[in-house]
Amino acid sequence: MSTSTSSSHGHLFKLITLVALTLVIGCSATWEVSHNTEFYWRKIHVHVENDITPNKMMELHCKSKDDDLGLRSLEYKESFSWKFKINFSKTTLFFCYMGWNGTDGKLVQGSFEIYSAKRDRTRCGTQCYWSARKDGVFSPSSEGYQVMYPWPTNSTLLLRD
Numbered sequence: 001m002s003t004s005t006s007s008s009h010g011h012l013f014k015l016i017t018l019v020a021l022t023l024v025i026g027c028s029a030t031w032e033v034s035h036n037t038e039f040y041w042r043k044i045h046v047h048v049e050n051d052i053t054p055n056k057m058m059e060l061h062c063k064s065k066d067d068d069l070g071l072r073s074l075e076y077k078e079s080f081s082w083k084f085k086i087n088f089s090k091t092t093l094f095f096c097y098m099g100w101n102g103t104d105g106k107l108v109q110g111s112f113e114i115y116s117a118k119r120d121r122t123r124c125g126t127q128c129y130w131s132a133r134k135d136g137v138f139s140p141s142s143e144g145y146q147v148m149y150p151w152p153t154n155s156t157l158l159l160r161d
């Protein structure tokens with residue numbers, strides 16, 4: 001008899017453990033899901049494509065406060081991409097210099113905010129696309145690609161390095 005009692009105590013103990021374990025797993029799953037939507041642990045990919053005009057090279061130089069991605073030369077339809085994790089403080093910011101030789105022989109150039117965690121975290125999700133075109137730098141929206149930055153018409157010479 002005493003064996004049977006202790007065994008039913010054992011069952012009760014197992015049941016309590018199971019319930020407790022389920023609660024713990026349940027809570028951690030909820031935490032993971034809410035964490036998920038914040039993109040903290042995911043890597044963000046940014047892509048910049050040279051869509052200016054056939055046979056036109058574009059120079060690109062992207063930087064954040066901590067990272068210098070170097071000066072690149074992109075062929076027409078070539079794209080440059082990189083990935084990173086956004087800062088916990090959401091201060092992640094990448095700027096890109098872009099320049100190409102205009103038809104009149106003048107350098108068309110600008111320096112643009114290409115990834116800002118505050119602006120782009122929800123707008124882009126984990127993939128942020130940019131298309132550099134003749135009339136500016138475009139970004140996709142629900143109505144297709146829209147110009148986000150027209151090329152400055154009267155910019156003083158920018159430092160590309």
Ligand SMILES: *[C@@H]1O[C@H](CO)[C@@H](O)[C@H](O)[C@H]1NC(C)=O
Pocket residue numbers: 064065066067087089091092093094
């Ligand atoms: C992350 O944020 C810190 C400030 O909190 C800033 O110094 C650093 O440049 C940021 N990193 C990137 C990649 O923007």
Ligand SMILES: *[C@@H]1O[C@H](CO)[C@@H](O)[C@H](O)[C@H]1NC(C)=O
Pocket residue numbers: 057058059099100101
């Ligand atoms: C613009 O043309 C000059 C002279 O041909 C060349 O040296 C330079 O690399 C070109 N710049 C770009 C951004 O393609």
Ligand SMILES: *[C@@H]1O[C@H](CO)[C@@H](O)[C@H](O)[C@H]1NC(C)=O
Pocket residue numbers: 154
């Ligand atoms: C460009 O800007 C400078 C300084 O603001 C000005 O002196 C110059 O006339 C402008 N050039 C053109 C073509 O608008």
